[in-house]
Amino acid sequence: MPSSPPPSPSPSSLSISRHVAGVEYAIRDIIHYAKEQERKGNRVIYLNIGDPVLYGFGTPKHVKDAMVRAVLEDKNYYAESEGVRELREAIAERESAKGMHVVPEDVVVTNGVSEALDMIISSIAEPGDEVLVPGPCYPPYLSYARVRGVKPVEYATLEHEGWRIDMDDLRGKITGKTRAIFVINPNNPTGSILDEHTLEALVDTAVEHNLYLVCDEIYDRIVFDRFTSIGRYARDAPVVILNGFSKVYLMTGWRLGYICLNSNARSLDGLRASIGKLARLRLSANTPAQIAAIEALRGPQDHVDDMVSKLNARREYVMRRLDAMSGVNMYVKPRGAFYIFPRIDGSLGYSSDAEFVLDLLKSKNMLVVHGSGFGSMGYMHFRLVYLPSLDVLEDAMNRLEEFVGSHYR
Ligand SMILES: Cc1ncc(COP(=O)(O)O)c(C=O)c1O
Structure with a gap:
């Protein structure tokens, strides 16, 4: 993934530690590209950040x-x-x-x-x-x-x-x-x-x-x-x-x-x-x-069961939709947390996971995270957060289906 355009240091900028210069955080770095899509007037579905509170799971x-x-x-x-x-x-x-x-x-x-x-x-x-x-x-x-x-x-x-x-x-x-x-x-x-x-x-x-x-x-x-x-x-x-x-x-x-x-x-x-x-x-x-x-x-712990049962329904939904798609239907059933990590099949014609993710964002306004942002072993995968409500997930999965449908050979 080309890193988000950094505010380019002015020629008079003092030096910074080379350890920090190399820091990347894929999950947040890619948001820049989504904001660009929004500036063009598009509505982006964000499936990149694992924050349940942002998706309606309120603090008890x-x-x-x-x-x-x-x-x-x-x-x-x-x-x-x-x-x-x-x-x-x-x-x-x-x-x-x-x-x-x-x-x-x-x-x-x-x-x-x-x-x-x-x-x-x-x-x-x-x-x-x-x-x-x-x-x-x-x-x-x-x-x-x-x-x-x-x-x-x-x-x-x-x-x-x-x-x-x-x-x-x-x-x-x-x-x-x-x-x-x-x-x-x-x-x-x-x-x-x-x-x-x-x-x-x-x-x-x-x-x-x-x-x-x-x-x-x-x-x-x-x-x-x-x-x-x-x-x-x-x-x-x-x-x-x-x-x-x-x-x-x-x-x-x-x-x-x-x-x-x-x-x-x-x-x-x-x-x-x-x-x-x-x-x-x-x-x-x-x-x-x-x-x-x-x-x-x-205090009371009821919110945990409530959250897990809602997430379970969302997980099942996303898996069912992925199963019906070509090119992204290879995934391991997640057993915890709220992420799914499908493989990007070679038949979709992408040479890198970052290219897939950027193209998905640009053509369908849907943001997921490229697998190599999670280290080299995540290569040719993407991470999708299934925290949003079922209607948002339905919209997202429709977009994904159209996208992979148009690339599958
Ligand atoms: C495995 C893991 N550890 C730690 C964190 C961050 O935790 P905290 O909000 O407590 O800093 C996350 C957030 O996504 C996570 O996935």
Whole structure:
């Protein structure tokens, strides 16, 4: 994808870090092209960003009320750097119930999983080190590593086996420079869920090679199938779970996430100290949002079932429509999150996924994300977000059908 035209630096611009110059975020970078279509008077259907709140899944009322109360009661100060105590207790309970032993002292509340990821990468790796990330993978895993001068190395996942992690490939990519294995479960962009055998193998591999095992479980309750947390297999291994309130609790704009360290793992003592330092350095996460998050964890949970059942209907609809189309009907049934990741068949005549996505946007005003934006292993795929209501999805799938119909040979 040609990167969105950057505001070209003026000749007098001072230098910037070459690490940052290389940062890309496909999911948002492509919006520029959609805006261009809108300037020409076209109505664009956006299926690129995984924000449920934008698509009518509102933040639950009791959580909003708690946020408003916190603000009105003047709880607008900096919180403790590691997070509000009561929230850390509720998080420790939530994650312990999923399987890993987590005490509140091993929870650090962050401004989103995004900040958590940055804290982890900057704590565990030096410039020149490597981290293993899933291929394909949520793009910030690649970018946060690069910003720190760390090399993200993609391990293969097997599409024809439901995007199962290829453990042989992963093990073969461990070198003397590898510091961590990153896992996203359920995965963005594929919607796959890891089986228990793989979870166990991941823990064994991390222990055998003295690596951190960092698992992003931000979609842990947005699942259409059985989900098991890595925590079930963590024992006393160096397992770190990243999670947050954006997706399951519909709080994307409030920016709240957390890091949980396995409380049984003495090998995480260095990381405990490092994360604490970084937390203090950036003062605290958003205080009223933390108070609302206590309500999110302890209050009614009805919105989760409601969201999952609506998403299930949308997922089924999109799959049914894709099944009837030529050239994009190869996909793995997503089992979690709200993304589908079809393959772009050679019969459509495209030489790259970016070209397909741009052409779809220009001719049908429909925006999806090119698969290679999720790393090299996403090549010749695209990610479609099935969060919108069924009538919007129907419009989108009609456009896609016309588009592929006119290209299929
Ligand atoms: C796998 C994954 N991790 C993290 C995030 C971002 O989380 P947050 O909003 O907590 O920064 C996303 C958002 O799409 C995601 O898909």
